[in-house]
Amino acid sequence: MQVLEVQHLQKTYRSSRKHLTTAVRDVSFAIAQQEVLAFLGPNGAGKTTTIKMIAGLILPDRGEVKINGLNPHREAQALRSLGAVLEGNRNLYWRLTPIENLEYFGVLRGLSQKVARQRGRDLLERFELSHKRRAPVQTLSRGMQQKLAIAVALIHEPQLLLLDEPTLGLDVEATQTVKRLIREIASEGRAILLTTHQLDIAEELSDRVAIINQGAIVAEESTEELIRRFSGSAYVVELEQEIDRDRVSKIQNLGAIVNEKTILIRETEILYEVLHILQPLPLIRVEKEQANLTEVFLQLIQNQSESPC
Amino acid sequence: MLKLFLAEVKRSWIQFIRYPAEAIGGIFIISALFYGLFLGATYVAGPSIKLGDRLDSIIVGYMLWTLVTFVLFDIAGTLQNEAQTGTLEQLFISPFGAPRVFLTRAIANLMIQFILITTILLIIMSLTGRWLSFPPTLILPLIAVILGAYGLSFAIGSLALLLKRIQQLLGIFQFALLFLLTVPTETWTGSSKVLGLLLPMTTGAGLLRDVMARQQPLNLPQLGLAWLNGGIYFGLGLTLFRFAERETKRRGRLGGY
Numbered sequence: 324m325q326v327l328e329v330q331h332l333q334k335t336y337r338s339s340r341k342h343l344t345t346a347v348r349d350v351s352f353a354i355a356q357q358e359v360l361a362f363l364g365p366n367g368a369g370k371t372t373t374i375k376m377i378a379g380l381i382l383p384d385r386g387e388v389k390i391n392g393l394n395p396h397r398e399a400q401a402l403r404s405l406g407a408v409l410e411g412n413r414n415l416y417w418r419l420t421p422i423e424n425l426e427y428f429g430v431l432r433g434l435s436q437k438v439a440r441q442r443g444r445d446l447l448e449r450f451e452l453s454h455k456r457r458a459p460v461q462t463l464s465r466g467m468q469q470k471l472a473i474a475v476a477l478i479h480e481p482q483l484l485l486l487d488e489p490t491l492g493l494d495v496e497a498t499q500t501v502k503r504l505i506r507e508i509a510s511e512g513r514a515i516l517l518t519t520h521q522l523d524i525a526e527e528l529s530d531r532v533a534i535i536n537q538g539a540i541v542a543e544e545s546t547e548e549l550i551r552r553f554s555g556s557a558y559v560v561e562l563e564q565e566i567d568r569d570r571v572s573k574i575q576n577l578g579a580i581v582n583e584k585t586i587l588i589r590e591t592e593i594l595y596e597v598l599h600i601l602q603p604l605p606l607i608r609v610e611k612e613q614a615n616l617t618e619v620f621l622q623l624i625q626n627q628s629e630s631p632c
Numbered sequence: 633m634l635k636l637f638l639a640e641v642k643r644s645w646i647q648f649i650r651y652p653a654e655a656i657g658g659i660f661i662i663s664a665l666f667y668g669l670f671l672g673a674t675y676v677a678g679p680s681i682k683l684g685d686r687l688d689s690i691i692v693g694y695m696l697w698t699l700v701t702f703v704l705f706d707i708a709g710t711l712q713n714e715a716q717t718g719t720l721e722q723l724f725i726s727p728f729g730a731p732r733v734f735l736t737r738a739i740a741n742l743m744i745q746f747i748l749i750t751t752i753l754l755i756i757m758s759l760t761g762r763w764l765s766f767p768p769t770l771i772l773p774l775i776a777v778i779l780g781a782y783g784l785s786f787a788i789g790s791l792a793l794l795l796k797r798i799q800q801l802l803g804i805f806q807f808a809l810l811f812l813l814t815v816p817t818e819t820w821t822g823s824s825k826v827l828g829l830l831l832p833m834t835t836g837a838g839l840l841r842d843v844m845a846r847q848q849p850l851n852l853p854q855l856g857l858a859w860l861n862g863g864i865y866f867g868l869g870l871t872l873f874r875f876a877e878r879e880t881k882r883r884g885r886l887g888g889y
């Protein structure tokens with residue numbers, strides 16, 4: 324069952340009389356329950372615009388958003404299944420305490436005050452903020468504020484959670500905590516759309532990645548598969564010491580590339596022959612070359628700028 | 633709806649008293665103003681609406697002025713504050729819809745302001761031993777005026793949404809407000825009388841003058857017209873706000889940018 328369906332979204336901004344910016348071009352994707360989709364792209368790629376169109380905060384020129392089958396631009400009911408933490412904002416009242424924020428936003432999302440308070444307490448407990456229950460938000464650290472903002476977005480138990488750059492501006496420790504929370508929230512069965520320009524975040528958190536560049540999705544598939552597809556079949560062998568000339572020439576004859584202490588083997592079949600030649604030199608590692616999302620990302624973005632649209 | 637209203641009252645109240653120095657400062661200013669009025673300094677603190685020369689009328693006029701100004705700039709102020717705090721978008725993704733949230737909040741704010749002023753007045757009255765008297769029917773035309781004021785508040789809020797910076801316009805609005813609340817349309821005749829009925833809030837303000845200054849009984853047909861006027865301006869303001877909301881979402885300029 325798809326929680327979120329986005330079809331052919333398109334948005335062009337008119338920033339001045341002549342100047343038009345097409346921020347989002349023909350973007351389509353879907354997210355199912357319990358799934359984390361990372362929306363990955365450089366600054367200005369159109370991530371925030373897409374998220375805000377989903378939340379009903381920006382009107383698309385074309386295309387459609389369906390949250391549990393409802394259009395947030397026409398049916399306010401759709402907003403009941405949506406929680407959002409938007410970019411760069413605190414999304415909280417600075418003068419109120421965490422519990423007061425949770426209570427207020429709970430009612431704003433349609434809960435009764437009693438339910439909002441109870442859930443607020445539970446969330447504070449879970450997010451390890453109970454000790455700050457009575458401190459004004461203003462006095463909390465940036466990391467705690469972000470945790471609280473996520474808690475507030477969850478107060479009405481929405482099926483879809485939108486997180487725009489959730490770890491932006493957080494220190495290492497807070498980033499770890501927020502990452503852990505996101506994983507937990509997804510495992511509860513919620514669908515999460517998170518945007519980021521940080522590859523490691525996308526790689527660690529997402530089940531699927533959609534890479535967006537200049538407003539268009541250039542790749543969308545499961546995170547693992549994307550990495551596998553871009554990983555070569557080559558092996559790398561690294562030794563403790565430099566290889567003697569005799570062995571180097573033998574190995575080169577087989578078709579492998581030798582560079583001081585490392586050997587790159589493109590044809591998998593010769594791997595054991597090479598190892599045989601190397602015997603009994605001490606090895607440091609034998610590894611299948613793994614692409615990470617960074618390389619995939621660079622490659623895709625590069626391909627795109629080479630072939631202008 | 634009621635639970636949202638109560639939540640708004642609570643939120644506003646907490647925000648108001650969280651930093652006691654600020655709250656006390658605000659209360660002190662209001663108290664000083666009204667105390668000044670009691671002592672006979674009728675020129676105190678700029679404009680008020682003259683509802684007669686008796687102290688009772690002066691106080692009621694001043695209170696009306698304070699409350700209507702408060703209502704008028706409430707929605708635009710909320711928009712601006714929320715954008716600064718970074719919570720504006722959260723209000724717009726409420727399933728209640730932005731107009732309802734803003735109206736509920738504006739009513740909650742007005743109620744707090746009203747209770748605050750009334751309490752201060754009661755304290756001053758008990759201190760000075762000078763008790764004001766005004767007819768309870770006053771509340772009826774007051775409702776008409778406040779209704780129109782909310783309509784205008786939505787209209788000014790729409791401008792704030794569309795133009796973002798409206799600081800410079802606020803002075804003009806205040807001037808127009810003074811005109812609308814003081815122009816004696818109840819003494820106009822003929823076609824200008826019709827015009828007077830079309831102006832926002834003036835019919836209600838005229839009724840307040842009748843009751844307060846001239847000690848006339850409430851003119852019921854006139855009251856009906858005042859309510860109709862208030863209702864229409866309220867509807868117009870709301871419609872304008874809905875349009876401005878949609879247009880701002882089209883431009884992608886809600887909140888930041």
Ligand SMILES: Nc1ncnc2c1ncn2[C@@H]1O[C@H](COP(=O)(O)OP(=O)(O)O)[C@@H](O)[C@H]1O
Binds near residue numbers: 346365
């Ligand atoms: N309200 C707006 N008016 C004009 N241009 C905008 C507006 N919002 C965003 N843009 C432009 O649209 C593009 C996409 O922006 P955005 O969606 O914020 O990207 P991202 O979140 O991926 O960094 C950028 O070039 C940005 O300058």
Ligand SMILES: [Mg+2]
Binds near residue numbers: 367370371372410
């Ligand atoms: Mg962004």
